């Protein structure tokens with residue numbers, strides 16, 4: 001087989017050499033007509049033979065390619081290294097290998113996506129079930145007689161309504177996440193005054209910090225500083241970060257602020273709270289990830305807050321950083337262009 005293919009590859013050259021050879025023989029011998037015809041005939045026959053070999057070699061090659069494609073279709077290859085064609089089909093082999101690798105990685109991505117989707121749905125149903133069961137429990141207890149018990153009835157109703165609020169927050173977060181991840185969240189970037197912005201965050205959260213006896217402070221030395229971003233979305237970022245700081249700080253302080261750094265403004269939210277174990281730092285931005293699952297859920301958290309924060313900050317071509325030490329506190333930082 002190899003020889004046939006080899007002959008095929010060099011058939012042009014062989015044919016040319018034969019031609020030269022015959023011309024030499026022809027010149028060497030005398031010029032009689034019968035010899036010329038014999039030589040030409042021989043030359044012609046050899047060429048036909050070459051043509052036949054050529055076709056044979058071609059069908060061998062096609063067969064080889066067909067087998068290869070069939071094996072790929074039947075999923076017989078696990079790795080592109082296993083794919084091989086004869087030497088003269090190296091270019092084609094490379095192309096097929098590249099195509100194989102590409103489809104393999106597409107399949108891998110699809111599988112991963114499918115897994116993420118299933119996991120996400122699982123998490124969503126789990127998160128929805130918790131508040132619904134609680135509400136159901138309180139209402140059933142009330143119906144079973146607690147309604148007339150003035151010591152507990154209001155408290156049970158209050159708990160039930162708190163759970164509906166959590167449910168509502170969860171749904172809003174889910175809508176945000178799905179809008180962001182499907183690329184439907186429209187951002188509108190403008191220059192805005194960061195001083196005014198941080199002051200409005202401060203006035204919104206001061207009371208809830210002070211309710212927990214935390215000192216709330218604002219550091220914004222330049223009242224004229226303008227930064228570039230989507231103010232509304234950044235408000236959402238700050239709300240999530242400040243809510244976290246207040247939620248996960250038992251005593252001490254929460255500080256928000258901005259520091260000018262070259263052509264950027266560095267915005268931070270700092271607390272003296274529980275802190276985050278270094279092994280968890282990389283994961284807190286994942287959807288539904290909570291360090292102390294039950295405690296966070298008790299506080300109404302679903303673990304979507306930081307996932308939303310990360311998306312919004314990345315849409316600003318920036319990134320969110322965390323510095324944290326267990327038991328000492330945490331600081332969340334991101335930068336915006338001046």
Ligand SMILES: Nc1ncnc2c1ncn2[C@@H]1O[C@H](COP(=O)(O)OP(=O)(O)OP(=O)(O)O)[C@@H](O)[C@H]1O
Pocket residue numbers: 173240244245248249271273274275276284285289290291292296297300301302303304305306307330
């Ligand atoms: N400032 C902080 N100090 C300590 N731990 C924090 C802080 N911020 C976040 N975490 C940890 O990271 C986890 C993820 O935070 P994230 O904001 O995504 O979720 P959540 O606050 O639990 O719920 P949600 O924000 O959806 O209501 C939290 O459960 C908490 O364990």
Ligand SMILES: [Mg+2]
Pocket residue numbers: 240243244301305306
């Ligand atoms: Mg949160």
